[in-house]
Amino acid sequence: MEFKDEENGVMYKDEExxxxxxxxxxxxxxxxxxxKDIDDLTLRRFLRARDLDVDKASAMLMKYLKWRRIFVPNGSISASEITNQIAHNKMFMQGTDKKGCPVSVAFAARHFPSKGGTDELKRFMVFxxxxxxxxxxxGQEKFTIIADFQEYGYSNTDVRGYVAALSILQIIFVENKRLQKTLLEEIDESQLPEIYGGKLQLVPIQDG
Known part of the structure; x- marks a missing residue:
């Protein structure tokens, strides 16, 4: 049974x-x-990602930190570094799911690999x-991204971009006829975008 450590406010599955x-x-x-500056919630995410194997979790974390310092030397990606990606207006920040976790919508048909290249796409993903x-x-560790493939075509195909996305995201494909029902199982109607039968307008990721 989970319990909360009152000192750091972190929920644990058990004493182990x-x-x-x-x-x-x-x-x-x-x-x-x-x-020392990394909070316990972040450490817990890495620990759980490696099924509580401390050695594997530490190796994973150190590898991530090394990559982050090289790829994001300033600590964060600014909008000025991803102007081509933002111009496509392809990703939006929406409300929250039923657990309070953030929801985003990405339109695959608005992605053009010839604009900005793979490096800028990676920066956009980090952003x-x-x-x-x-x-x-x-207390939560997840978010939801709705990937919309309507009107997706050859000009949007980006193998390198997909490899980069698949390496960090868990992607679940849902048939169009089941889409609204599936989304409503996880997201309240008030938090679901209008285009999927909800009541929320789309908000560009850079404005969210």
Whole structure:
């Protein structure tokens, strides 16, 4: 049964998870003192992503931090670094699902690989994911992205872009006839975009 640590406000599955999180912190802080600034919720995400295997979780975290420092040297991606991607107006920040986690909508037909290239697409993905992650409420770890493939064609095909997306996102395909029903199982009508039968207008990711 889950319990909340009143000192740091983090929910744990059990005492074993809390103990392993402390062990994980000891390991990563010894490898990189800057890890002292990483909160327990972030550490818990990496720990759970590796099924509470502390060694695998620490290796994963260190690899991520190394990549992040190289790819995002300033700590975040600014809109000025992804002007081509933003100009396509292809991703939107919506409301929340029934657990309070953020929802986003991405239109595949508005993606053109010849505009900006793979590097800018990767920066755009980091920009968007950072936006989504910043809205995840305490105690939650997930967000939802609705990928809309209507009117998708050859000019939108981007194999390298898909490889980059698949490496960091869990993608679930739903038939159009089941789309609204499936979305309403997870997202309240008031938080669902109008184009899917809800009541919320689309908000560009850069404005969210």
């Amino acid at each position: 998870e809390k103990k392993k999180l402390g062990h994980l912190r000891d390991i990563v802080e010894k490898q990189d003192p800057a890890c 968007a994911l950072d936006k989504l992650c910043s809205r995840i409420p305490d």
